[in-house]
Amino acid sequence: MKRVVVTGIGMINSLGLDKESSFKAIVEGQCGIKSISSFDTTEHSVTIAGEITDFDPNTIMNPKEVKKADRFIQLGLAAAKEAMADAKFDAAYEAESFGVSSASGIGGLVVIEKNSVIVNSAGPRKISPFFIPSALINMLGGMVSIEYGLKGPNLSSVTACAAGTHAISDATKTMMTGGAKKMLVVGAEAAICAAGIGGFSSMKALSTRNDDPKHASRPFDAERDGFIMGEGAGSLVLEFYEDAVARGAHIYGEVVGFGESGDASHITSPSLDGPLRAMKAAYEMAGRPKIDYINAHGTSTPANDKNETAAIKEVFGANVPQISSIKGQIGHCLGAAGAIEAVVCLMAMRDEILPPTINLENPDPDCDLDYIPNVARKFRAEYTMSNSFGFGGTNGSVIFKRV
Structure with missing residues (x-):
C-alpha cells in the first residue's frame, strides 16, 4: 500500500491559538490551567480547567456563520485552517479525492445545555433553528469540507477520548484502500460548561485541587487525584508520499x-x-x-x-x-x-x-x-x-x- 505522510498541522489549546506558540509553551513547561471564567462555578466542586480565554471566532469565520457553529466547531475550524495553510497547496487539488476525517467525544455540549435551558424556561418555540446543526459532531467535518470544497469521504469518529486518534487511523485507512488521495483530519472539543464540568465532577473523575490550578493535573505523580478538563483542537493534512515529494511539500512524518x-x-x-x-x-x-x-x-x-x-x-x-x-x-x-x-x-x-x-x-x-x-x-x-x-x-x- 502507498505511504501516507503528514504535510500540514494545526493546533489550538489553552496555551496558544496556533501550533508554534502552543508547542513553545508546552516545551517550556508552562501551564494553561486556571479558574474557569466562562460560567458561574459558585456551586461547583470543581472550578478550574484548561480554558481558552482569548479566542475570537470572528477572526476565522464570517460573523454570520459563527452563530451556526458550536464552540467545538469554531476551534476545529481554526486548527484546520492552520493545517491547510501549513500544507501550502499552491495549485488546485482534486476536490473529489480530498476527504475529511473529523472527531469529537461530546460535540456541541455548550449549545445543548443552552437550548435545554431555553426549552424549559421559555418554551420550544424559542429554540434556535441552528441548535441541531450546531450540536451534531459530524458538523465539524461538514463545515470544514464546505470551507475548502472537499468532496471526498466525509467521516466522523465519536469514540470518547480516543476519537482524535481514531480519526487519524480512519483517514489513513481510507487512503491506503484507495478511498481518497488526501485527507484533512481535525479533532475538536469544547465541553467546559456547567453540564460538562458538573457531569465529570459527579463521577469523581476530576481533580478538586481548585486552590492550586497550575499543579492540579499531575500525570504519573503519587498525589494525582483526577484529570482537568481542557478544550482545543488539532488538525493534520495527510497525503501520499510521492505526491508530497512531487510538489516539494514539507513532510512532518509518515504514519507507519x-x-x-x-x-x-x-x-x-x-x-x-x-x-x-x-x-x-x-x-x-x-x-x-x-x-x-x-x-x-x-x-x-x-x-x-x-x-x-x-x-x-x-x-x-x-x-x-x-x-x-x-x-x-x-x-x-x-x-x-x-x-x-x-x-x-x-x-x-x-x-x-x-x-x-x-x-x-x-x-x-x-x-x-x-x-x-x-x-x-x-x-x-x-x-x-x-x-x-x-x-x-x-x-x-x-x-x-x-x-
Missing part, C-alpha cells in the same frame, strides 16, 4: 502504524488488555521499530496512569521508550486530545525536543518509567507513538516515523 481495540470490560475503568492490544497492533504494523518517544494518554487519574504504565511495559519489555504526558499543561481535551497530541509528536520530531511531564514531583511506585519529569529533553526521535483511551473501553495508538 496504528492500532485499535476494545476492552469489553467496564464503561469507565480501563483494562490492561485493551490498551496493550492497541499499542501492540500499531507496533507490529510499523514493523517493531525502536520507538523513541510515547506521548501517553496520561490523564492524571489513579487508574489510567498505573494501567497505561503496565501496558507499556508489557508491549516493550526491556526497551521501554521515553514517555511524557502534556495533560498537566493543557488538561484533557477529550475527543480532541489524540489529534492535539499527534501534532505534538510531529513537532517534537521536527524540533528534536521531547516535551516534559510537569508536576511530577512524587513518583508513584507503580509508575516507574522515564516520564521526562518537569524539563523538556533534547532528543532526535525517529519514531514516536501517541496513545488515546476512552470511556466505553475504546483504545487507539498511532506511530509516526521521521522521513
